Amino acid sequence: MKMGMELEATKSVIDEKLTFVKVHMPWDVLCTYAEVLHIKLPIQPNDLSSRPSPWRYLSCITKYFYPNEDLIRKEAEFFTAPFEKDRLDFFHVRDRDAFFTESMRSRMAYYILSRAPYEIRGSIKKFGITKLLDGGVYKAAYPLHDCRFNVKSKEEGCPNERFLLYQEWAHPKSFYKMQPLDLIRKYYGEKIGIYFAWLGFYTIMLALAAVVGLGCFIYGYKTQETSTWSKEVCDPEIGGKIVMCPQCDRECKYWRLNSTCEASKKLCIFDNFGTLVFAVFMSIWVTLFLEFWKRYQAELEYEWDTVAFLEQEEPPRPEYEAKCLYERKNPVKEKVPYTACGRCVRVSIGIGTVLFWILLIVASIVAITVYRLAAFFAFSARLRAQDLKELEPLKEYVTPQMATSVTASLISFVVIMILNILYERVAIWITDFELPRTKTDYENSLTLKMFLFQFVNYYSSCFYIAFAKGKAVGYPGDPVYLLGKYRNEECDPGGCLIELTTQLSIIMGGKAIWNNIQEVLLPWVKNVIFRYCTRVASEKVIPRWEQDYQLQPVSKLGLFYEYLEMVIQFGFVTLFVASFPLAPVLALVNNLFEIRVDAWKITTQFRRVVPEKAQDIGAWQPILQGVAILAVATNAMIIAFTSDMIPRLVYYWSFSVYPYGKSSGHTMEGYINSSLSVFNTDDFSNFSMPIGKVPNMTTCRYRDFRFPPGHDRQYEYTMQYWHVIAAKMAFIIVVEHIVYLTKFILSYVIPDVPYAVKEQIKREKYLTQVILHETNLKLVSKQQCICPLSLLSVFVFSSRIRDVKSVPDVLKLHTN
Template identity: 85%
Template sequence: MFLLHPSLLFQLNSLCLLQVVDEKLMFVKVHMPWEVLCTYAEVLHIKLPIQPNDLSSRPSPWRFFSCITKHFYPNEELITKESEFFTAPFEKDRLEYFYIKDKDLFFTPSMRSRMAYYILSRAPYEIRGHIKKFGITKLLDGGVYKAAYPLHDCRFNVRSTEEDCPNERFVLYEEWAHPKSFYKMQPLDLIRKYYGEKIGIYFAWLGFYTKMLALAAVVGLGCFIYGYKTQETSTWSKEVCDPEIGGKIVMCPQCDRFCKYWRLNSTCEASKWRSNNADNTALSFFFIIALLFWKRYQAELEYEWDTVEFLEQEEPPRPEYEAKCIYERKNPITGVKEYVPFTTCGRCVRVSIGIGTVLFWILLILASIVAITVYRLAVFFVFSTKLRTQEIKELEPFKEYVTPQMATSVTASLISFVVIMILNILYERVAIWITDFELPRTKSEYENSLTLKMFLFQFVNYYSSCFYIAFAKGKAVGYPKEPVYLLGKYRNEECDPGGCLIELTTQLSIIMGGKAIWNNIQEVLIPWVKNLIFRYCTRVPSQKVIPRWEQDYQLQPLPKLGLFYEYLEMVIQFGFVTLFVASFPLAPVLALVNNLFEIRVDAWKITTQFRRVVPEKAQDIGAWQPILQGIAILAVATNAMIIAFTSDMIPRLVYYWSFSVYPYGNHPNNTMEGYINSSLSIFNTSDFSDFSKPEQSNSSLIISTCRYRDFRFPPGHPRQYEYNGYYWHVIAAKVAFIIVVEHIVYFLKFVLSYVIPDVPYSVKEQIKREKYLTQVILHETNLKAGDQTSETN
């Protein structure tokens, strides 16, 4: 159903059904005749059937389990398997060579809607000199018309009783969007048929990604359970908790003057959590392999959905681009004069302004990270003094579990999440404004430009705090005599003896969980409330049943960038799952649970809460694919660095396999006994500077030495407080670990990329067969007809 200007109706050559609801609202239902459909099917290079597929399909390897797997597929009585055809770009003059059983069914509803919208978006309605005004989009933006949308075929929860009326929306709701069908596979062919290839490929990718998450979640959950079951058996965790070992180790204060000395066993519970953390990069490598298989699956969909050569066709310019073409130039390829919206210099200025704006906002994010870091330092000082002196009475029952590091981490993570969401809302509008200002020529160029801007910003916004905790916090702190200060005022914060992994886990949990909850509120609650209010305000008491076009008008329009935000949400989640999985093995589990809801929530809202969208062609997931590949490759490096520099895995391995004697006693060969003692250096409290020396407490205990996390020579040594040999052994082992792991993973990726082709062999065969038939049926037949005509003459 489209609301149209009279000149647009002339361009469409359509049959219209006009209904006047009241003086202010009028509906126009548009129908495209056969001749118009044939004309624009050729203009848009739509591929249509020429012959049934005569190549035998290979049997599925899962056919032996059909008695089990059939319960996980949609009802075959409602969704029948469609026949397979070889297709070719439609040509109006060779209509007799196409496989036409019924003219009314030859062009699918999604094809009809796409052709109608193509005409409407380019039909001029006003020309003044060189300035042209055209397209339904311009009229909608100007408020001339309220809406333009294709009609749903029926109500989503009631089957149509009319014989000639399809019930595809009802079937999609029952077998896909309804909560009771959460365990069923998605009917991708019906989704593509009803909503178009662009939405179909999104749900195909989301379903594939969720399957991969299921496998990763099993591994991650297994690592977590193993760590939980064995945390009591960890030797170095036992030493931290042992009153005779950790209870007698006095740690140096972690801030100046007002912080107190503390016992190592106060971090007992945290050390148990960290002791058996899943230090591995296997899951990040797993997702690299998964992306290779996605390419193969995507190639199959490209062939089945007739989008193999879609990008090879010249994409038409956006109406917004064409409307501002006022400068004349000579096309360097065709040599024909054409109009463009700006000169070369003007384009450079626009791009420069866009780049400058993006950089400014990225710097703004970094400034917020610095501000949160300053907050961490200040609040850590408060929690350290108050928790150590039991001044916060409300936390007294949890004193065994709440450490200054944990309290600081939780509050800082919550503030970081709020800042992230606020900056997202602001930057979203800025990114759209910049992209509109740059005026890309085609819709693909527009979406790719916006995708790059939004992802760069989101990458820095969501991950910068995690990168800070993983790779910066606790790395440059000096030692008690000469601590490092931020901005010359705030003493740089340290990790506790177990490392910063628990803080990184806390940060990831809060951001991932908060983001998932917020997105679901936006996607489910807001459209439902809007529709409820709109129906209440526009209801007509005298009418019991309103027409289909009026029911659809009461639904929400799907935002122009609705699918863009769905991809962005999943790509950001993919980054959390892959980039930091070594520190948080439960990340795939949380992502899996979220995605199982996400698929059905997206299906529910697009089927029940939004008007039917104009179907669009899409060959793949666009610019998101190289972004996903880049994240997966980067994840190998980040996880290797987390294991090397953030966790205690490498120092523990060096200690375990070492046979030398260390400064604090003999090392028992090939055991972890004594590791805690060897990983903590000794500091003489008389060496504190006047500024950082802790204030004397009322305790009569005189503390002459304290311990700190580092590998330095003890007081009294000729090279006191300098790095010892163990430190350099550990650094060398860390660097070697990163280099070896990265090279092994990247080599395996290269080998698998070569062994696993992007396009399956069976698909290549069908593509070749289709091209051959296209040449024989459409072109050679035409040549024979031409030869016969010449012989007759």
């Protein structure tokens, strides 16, 4: 109240012990804090002609994909300038009640409430609504919704913006419509608006990637039956006569290659030449996405008046001001608060804690790897009950490899979810301990910690399958062991790509289902229970503030988890897309639901968010750029080392020709036989010798390029192996350089800020200077009463000072 607010207390209708304190902001207080917070307000209507939309000729069709213009009208465009209370006459004020929007009023009210002192004990000063909330003095503090979301308010002058947002945005029937971003920004603030703008833009760009990815999948599905290598695996005369060596010690049995016929066909769906084209396309797509988002973001910055939103204008967090008991001068001689424990020490402790948790994730990955080895051994031992002499093909989906892959993926997902819950609290505690100065600093610090953890947590199992599994296994006579006990896993004869695809589909699908349960079901159930426990007689009218109190409180971290969910998804879509072309399709479907789920959640189930200013998506922008750069390398390495693409190409161009008598050229016939080496069963060690042995069988085959037994260099690498290694390295280098060069050219050619926006910014700066500054200079020159001392001080440095003999001479000289 000392700071100019008006407070009004009202007893609760439901609970007599509960009191609601309503905060009102008078006009004078609004003007004062609008200047303090550098809020930009209209000074003149936009007089620059806008370029016509290239889609205007299709408006008869596209209008159905936009919100109803009769309900949500397009806002008038104005040039704006930072508000100055002394120059109110130069601002475009048509109606004082509507001059400051509700989001502006709420932001100014929260700024005062978070800094108002309420108790002083010696040198300790307590202030801020946050401290009172933590102490239990107040149970909640929130801005009010303007009406019920599903019932239009009958009060005169009520804007009913919440009702409009629900009807045209959050309602499931509007899933196909574009988002009313201007109304979202007006009602919830720029920070919420920029998130939904980014999510909508990302979803639109995903549509293009999904179409190409679906085309690649269909191509692979159509060619799985005609693929030469899958036909050779399934052929009883080729794959049916190739006996493969056991993949574990003693308990594993010999098996025929055609037992993996169905798995080989499924592998051809994802491992084909179309996947290579799609991986290169996605590397270009991610560059276009980021560059066009910068342009779109620049347009929103201008339209939403966040162009000049500088970090130094952001006030310190109340928690920072409360804990900083000392002051010192910075390089610009400005007094700034600081704490006794230096920031360097706090950050060092935080980094050490983050590294410890990352090592904990690595330990969990090692544990899951040990499980995979033990599980593969157990599944193989169980299947040994089959008749070894017949070597019948295993049924689909019951191979040891598939059983191990599915169970390990499910366990990995559960471990990921548990570690996420634990680390979330640790990350918040570390960031609080570091004591960042502003809320932006706080969110950026927490964002980096959480993303590093989530990156390792979600992607480590995928990196293991893609780049570690089956890469160092030795050969049957001399296998490689993990921890001296467990024999390293081998890939299927077709490679580990199908297992990587399984891992990605389980984690992506499970994560989407889990997040929807958390975001939709839990808030709805909590609200239903709360309303049931606090229900009142029907004749009582529950006021708006009490209806909002029954809704769920907004998380302190706001949109942090929404961004984190989408950025992790972005990593799955880009980092491993070479193994799973359907990833963009799944992401697109998920995002179409995500937009409406988030909209429904914040509109119907949560209290109104305190509006905040935001210029961009913050620390998530450089994180997305880093993921995009890493995605080029990971996809090139997946194609080179995880898929069977390069060995096939090497065989096709270097080691295969048509038999004599046929037309000249190359063929893939004989590739399967070429990619499998021969091992003498008598060369097994006593520890690894299989328990069962097939009569009249002296050799078995395994996946590698080694000389056969009896050769002068038996079990050493052949020349084909070195050709394949050289081709893989050359492929990675060439593809990376081509893609990175293309990305650089695209980022240079596409400007970050559109030309039209640049012109509007220049025009706005010019008008600000003319209206707010030059006008005042003219007023000064028209003043009738001029202080002689001021004029004398002006002419002290004039060469005509010798002509000044009296005050009349000064006035005369000034007039001349």
